[in-house]
Amino acid sequence: MTDRVKIFDTTLRDGEQSPGCSMTREEKVRVARALAELSVDIIEAGFPAASPGDFESVAAVAREVRGAVVCALARCTRADIDAAWGAIREAERPRLHVFLATSAIHREHKLKMAREEIVRLAAEGVRYARSLCEDVEFSPEDASRTEPEFLTEVVQAAVDAGATTINVPDTVGYTTPQEFHETFTHLKRHVRGIESVTLSVHCHDDLGMAVANSLAAVRAGARQVECTINGIGERAGNCSMEEIVMALKVREGAFGATTGIRAERLYPTCRLVSTITGMPIPRNKAITGENAFAHESGIHQHGMLRHAETYEIMRPQDVGLSRSHLVLGKHSGRHAFRERVRELGFELDEGEFNVVFARFKALADCKKELFDGDIEALVLDVEGGSAGPWSLARLATTAVTGEPARAEVELVHGDGRRLKLAASGDGPVDAALKAIEQALGLPLRLRKFEVRSVSEGEDAQGEALVTVECEGRTYRGGSVSTNIVESGARAFLDVVNRIETARQSARRPQAAAG
Ligand code: KIV
Ligand code: ZN
Numbered sequence: 001m002t003d004r005v006k007i008f009d010t011t012l013r014d015g016e017q018s019p020g021c022s023m024t025r026e027e028k029v030r031v032a033r034a035l036a037e038l039s040v041d042i043i044e045a046g047f048p049a050a051s052p053g054d055f056e057s058v059a060a061v062a063r064e065v066r067g068a069v070v071c072a073l074a075r076c077t078r079a080d081i082d083a084a085w086g087a088i089r090e091a092e093r094p095r096l097h098v099f100l101a102t103s104a105i106h107r108e109h110k111l112k113m114a115r116e117e118i119v120r121l122a123a124e125g126v127r128y129a130r131s132l133c134e135d136v137e138f139s140p141e142d143a144s145r146t147e148p149e150f151l152t153e154v155v156q157a158a159v160d161a162g163a164t165t166i167n168v169p170d171t172v173g174y175t176t177p178q179e180f181h182e183t184f185t186h187l188k189r190h191v192r193g194i195e196s197v198t199l200s201v202h203c204h205d206d207l208g209m210a211v212a213n214s215l216a217a218v219r220a221g222a223r224q225v226e227c228t229i230n231g232i233g234e235r236a237g238n239c240s241m242e243e244i245v246m247a248l249k250v251r252e253g254a255f256g257a258t259t260g261i262r263a264e265r266l267y268p269t270c271r272l273v274s275t276i277t278g279m280p281i282p283r284n285k286a287i288t289g290e291n292a293f294a295h296e297s298g299i300h301q302h303g304m305l306r307h308a309e310t311y312e313i314m315r316p317q318d319v320g321l322s323r324s325h326l327v328l329g330k331h332s333g334r335h336a337f338r339e340r341v342r343e344l345g346f347e348l349d350e351g352e353f354n355v356v357f358a359r360f361k362a363l364a365d366c367k368k369e370l371f372d373g374d375i376e377a378l379v380l381d382v383e384g385g386s387a388g389p390w391s392l393a394r395l396a397t398t399a400v401t402g403e404p405a406r407a408e409v410e411l412v413h414g415d416g417r418r419l420k421l422a423a424s425g426d427g428p429v430d431a432a433l434k435a436i437e438q439a440l441g442l443p444l445r446l447r448k449f450e451v452r453s454v455s456e457g458e459d460a461q462g463e464a465l466v467t468v469e470c471e472g473r474t475y476r477g478g479s480v481s482t483n484i485v486e487s488g489a490r491a492f493l494d495v496v497n498r499i500e501t502a503r504q505s506a507r508r509p510q511a512a513a514g
Pocket of ligand 1: 014099139140141142167169170171172202204
């Protein structure tokens with residue numbers, strides 16, 4: 001019989017902790033809606049005690065998302081738990097997630113606490129959380145490096161105190177599939193009452209084994225997997241949702257378990273998160289990378305033509321990659337365009353559709369043929385853009401061989417302010433970025449500038465992704481245009497808008513918790 005594994009998405013909490021992946025409140029709500037559409041069981045929306053901005057984002061997700069459980073993280077302290085509960089109490093189905101480190105290294109060096117104190121605090125935290133919320137998850141942080149008998153003792157205390165889910169994290173990505181299988185088997189054998197709670201697994205990818213370790217836990221009885229879209233997360237990231245979901249779907253027989261995820265929505269969701277975070281999906285990424293379904297060698301192509309299953313264990317359309325050779329152009333109407341947008345897995349409301357359609361018409365005027373990549377980029381530019389206060393009203397560049405390039409920019413703020421500045425630089429992109437930087441007077445340091453083509457042909461659109469440092473924080477931004485200097489300038493402005501939003505949310509007073 002096939003069991004159901006719950007998918008607990010922590011893109012908005014653990015994923016967002018990844019350097020440069022921070023999202024604004026509006027972006028988090030957009031991602032949370034996409035996760036609900038994907039049918040994830042639980043959305044971990046953030047860590048409300050961490051900052052006023054986090055509190056507000058979690059509260060916004062809790063108010064707006066329906067269907068999925070909305071979860072907030074807290075340490076085992078009353079103040080944290082009150083803040084978490086204050087943020088999610090309006091959710092249709094709230095969950096409190098409390099955690100406390102248990103390994104010797106964390107006890108000695110981070111917490112400076114003895115074992116007995118850890119057991120007491122874990123039980124008190126869970127009991128207090130249960131007094132507020134019926135659905136309470138407990139995580140012994142760094143469980144995989146905790147002495148098995150002590151892990152059993154802490155988990156027993158959490159179960160006795162009323163935890164409804166016990167999550168076992170491999171916080172530093174250290175365990176192996178066999179070892180983690182034993183950890184889960186040990187807990188199932190030694191914790192009284194464990195059969196009435198959901199066992200959950202949470203893996204990091206430091207040794208590239210997050211998905212394999214999570215699958216081993218599922219084989220040992222875990223019925224909740226914690227994961228993130230595109231595997232984003234602390235350091236090397238978390239278990240990737242698209243990979244674990246497809247492993248459980250394609251190899252259902254091997255694991256005896258599957259998920260309730262609408263797999264055909266995986267690719268659009270991964271693209272949305274990639275655009276919002278400015279973290280490109282690597283070309284060779286399993287499931288969603290550009291090469292995941294590409295067959296280059298003659299032998300493979302021959303086999304594929306005879307029978308697709310010779311070299312394909314799943315079809316691109318199973319994960320929402322419904323690529324077609326249907327090309328749209330300036331004579332394509334609203335209906336054809338809307339159909340294509342839907343086939344690519346995007347749901348737009350009427351207002352968004354009108355904006356994207358107007359941009360499609362403008363692009364079709366200067367580009368003969370529009371491919372799926374172009375349409376996807378247009379939709380994501382509207383859905384995933386920072387929609388911040390600054391926009392580019394005019395950009396003019398000149399570049400003559402052997403001479404510094406020059407750029408003139410005109411920026412408009414939502415409140416009507418206009419700024420004009422000219423600068424020279426090492427090439428037109430550099431000149432344009434310098435002009436924007438000087439016009440706004442921000443201490444920006446450009447760390448990375450990447451351009452890739454989103455479709456085919458000489459007139460293909462270029463997607464620019466920039467990584468910038470400002471006052472000790474890393475920001476990423478992106479934009480698309482047929483003119484790569486313009487997409488670079490717009491990507492830079494995307495970053496500027498993110499910085500402005502982050503500054504505004506830091507200035508906002510702390511929302512009342514509890
Ligand atoms: O990696 C970890 O231990 C965590 C816990 C807070 C669950 O993210
Ligand atoms: Zn984690």
